[in-house]
Amino acid sequence: MDLSARAVLILAAAVVTTAATVMLYVRASRRVYPGFGFWTLAMLAYLAGLAVFALKDVWSLARPLASQLLVAAPFLIALGFRRFYQQQLRLSLRWDVSLLALSLLTLLLLPVLTTTAGQQVGVFSLLYAAAHLYLLALLMWLRDGRRNATLRAYALVLLGVAALFTYRAFVSFFLEPGHEIFFEDASALLRMAWNAVAVVLTLCLFLVLTFERTEQELVRTQQQLRQLAQFDSLTGAASRSHFLALAWQAVQTSARQAAATLVMFDLDHFKRINDNHGHASGDQALQQLAMTVQANLRAGDVFGRLGGDEFALLLPATTPAAATSVCQRIAERLKAVPQTDNATTLTLSMGAVTVTPPETIERALARADAALYRAKREGRDRLIIDDAAASAGLYASD
Template sequence: MTLNVVLMLVSGTLLVRSFLGLFLRTRSRYAGWWMALLVLAGASSVVDLLSAVTGHAVAVGLGNGLGAATAACAWGAARALDHARTGWLHIASGPAVAVAATVLTAPSLGTGAGAVVTLATMAALFTLAAIRLWRTRFAPSGAGAHGASTHGTVAVTGLAVAVSILALFYVWRVGALVALGPSSPVYLDYAGASANALVVLVLLVVATFTMSELGQVERMIELRIKATRDALTGLHNRAELDRRARVRLAARQGPVAVVVADLDRFKHLNDTHGHAAGDRALQAFAGAVRRGLGPRDLAGRLGGEEFAFVLDVAGPDDAAARLESVRRACARLRVADGAHPLTASYGIAMRAPGESFEEAMRRADAAMYRAKRAGRDRIVLHRDEATADDVATADPAGEASAAAPAA
């Protein structure tokens, strides 16, 4: 109980420090999530004291919900450092599960109602937070990137270690509770409320006193993303795609497909339905690309309505199949009333041994123009300087079909 009181007081002190020292100055999303965590940690300590004294089911359920919400905010803060947004619906799902489990088991378990589910939920959320922090630490554009400040790198590393320890501690709490029971001396001494308050207290102090550096890391990553991403579509911009593609082609020994795609009748769409419809078309196409390509594939906007992809594939047929999934997804999209279905022409060039990215791009671009001349909305594979194969076309019903080589 004494440690819970200390946790409550420390949470309040750190909250004031965080609000005055960082949030008012930067309006950082990471700082916002961390302040929410401090509020919930303090409230959880108060409710835990009440439930220990009264044993009331409402206090038990509220304490479990607040505990899970604290872990959810840690996950939100970790995602904010990586410039990922977290909706309140995602945050609320963990506490909702904890409260529901408490309500369902309260008649039989009393003050222990929902404990296993709550601790398992918190272990999962802290684990997700730790994974995200380590990902930020070692990501090419994250805290460990070239040019990142030493203090920022150390701060993210320290927080990642602290949250990882906390995640392991909650896994231990779940295991001890299930295996030993809530009244076991081992559980009470090494996994109970006092041990939990001590571990959380250390985490709060470590994270809060590195908040200035972590806020700087968040701003640095945001600037890097703005410098490497196309603002409208969220895909890589041309310079970043070129950089990543050179690295990929130098590292990969297997087949690589370089693709150039160009939206069909884009000028007509802009002239007829306005630039807002054109922007929606670009965003819708980028969304279809993200859903249709593989996790290791690269995609970027070259400019205007032109895009390029670098695909790790088994061969030409594999590349064509991925693009066909994108083509089919686009065919179902409408970006304006009365507008044609969203279509694009695709040119594929399989990287030849020793070939540079620029050379493969030129061949893919030539194949894309062949697709345009052949009627648009199709995928053309470049074979050599003189020929290209039309590997997918659109029939009147909008379905793909094989075609003879196009001249």
């Protein structure tokens, strides 16, 4: 092995050692995903293959063992992609295992199947190229393989490795019979250099995919937290803070057309339902109320849970008379919902006010709350409108 070949081999070994060290560090110190372990093994296989190959002049088994380690690496990467994406590919896991076993068996029988070192190099080169082409095919079958820019770039790297080693096999079989020194010519140096580059890019791919997955999970977690913060998990209604924000936007928008009506309501005798039938029945009653309201919402209406059994409904560009019709429809349909555990029929006490800027939603809620408690004092199961019309029952105006 001449000086330039030795230098390239040392450089490649240093690059692969660094890559393997980074993979081990990330695996030990960071959260990783299914498949990362196989990718780490692939890096170690690359490293072990180069280290063993460096002993070829002093150990007769170095070349076949190094060849097996290097050919195994792409298949380990493929196994990692299967675990990482957890998708059903066109080719099953049995293909990975079978092709890897066939490749390793072929390399093991090289002394029997070939007569010259050049032929052995040619067979190894073909198997190495085929392993990378197989990995390339698996990536392109992945749904993300055609959409992810990082995977598309890695596909070009795999194609380059396959092309170089296919060329090497052609040279070994047809142009250089009897050639015995793997690192003699410039093309061999190019292959080693490209392999080193491929290892670096492979490491970058693994890290990028890991960080992308982490970012996706962070975004998903943020969305879930936002969902939890903005909507009540039991009823699906907007939380108090989210309702206030949405309602204010709706009031400002509807002010260009007509005033909005804000309705505040709760279940009559809700505490009695909890005490007599249990909190599970109370939760069910709240869910039935929420589903009834949501089934009667119009586009632009805002529905929220203020706390406990208190809810609010903002009806943009809606007159008190139109709001009365909406409330009556909700109350009647809620009464018609069949109850279990001998629970009483669900009825509502409601208080409604007209809202126009610059009055805030908080101030309007305070007025609606006063109207709601007036409805309770007057016998429940009714709507009180706090405006010039004074009040109205659910079935007839006073």
